[in-house]
Amino acid sequence: MPYKATILTISDKGYAGEREDKSGPILKLKLEEMGFETAEVQILPDDRTMISSRLKEICLSGSADLILTTGGTGAAPRDITPEASMDVIERPMPGLAELIRFEGMKFTKRAVLSRGVSGICKETLIINLAGSPKAAAEGMDILEPVLEHALHMLKSINLDHK
Template structure:
């Protein structure tokens, strides 16, 4: 199955062209190689609640992405608002995915407990917040990527067998 995946980077510096978006490159490689996904949309927005929320809505509702992966804005800094912007637009949360990412990451660094990333569903789109660093993106996405195909099948309504 070729999943339609959208990438959203929340970064003030990235949105101004002051920083290369290496985290999105890591996501793109993992999506294509490990998940068999196709990138249907990619954008960088500043760490602004309305910009992030509006992008998530557009990616889910208009681009019909099966999966939206965000990077950045999940820490404790005052401008880190990606989880709040995500919670504002999802219908239901999927706490186990975020918990699994934090648990796995804490095996490598205790600072993983400071990540506030969330996961939820908007209509039939799964939205997953990843950290801003390339290493954090890799470790967190690899912690759950084996479960994403099933999660996407169920969330999209393509999976009906619950025996």
């Protein structure tokens, strides 16, 4: 069974139709190349309540095994994606966000400026990625070797330790 993913692009300008979402489609393509079913690509504004409500709705419905957010992870005053994510994350899984920052340093020293988080809500893994298309794509390349195993663990599939 392929895993189902939802992508949430967090962007005031994208939500208002003032900027084309390029990161969401890149993530969709990357996920499909990895064998995921992409349930939805949605754009939301940098609004903590809207983001956390949508995350919670997806997690409670069980409609996605994985939620990727892109955008809102920097230090700008409206960058609140990590806070909105932590509003719904029940069990943090910080190693994934740490991996993205650490390996991202190979591409740009600015990777350490991301405040993205990762964790679990119900049976859904939530991972924040940076908003630029390049950074989002690099984040997926970094996650690819461990993402399937993380989801297997979350779903209690093939947990034999060798």
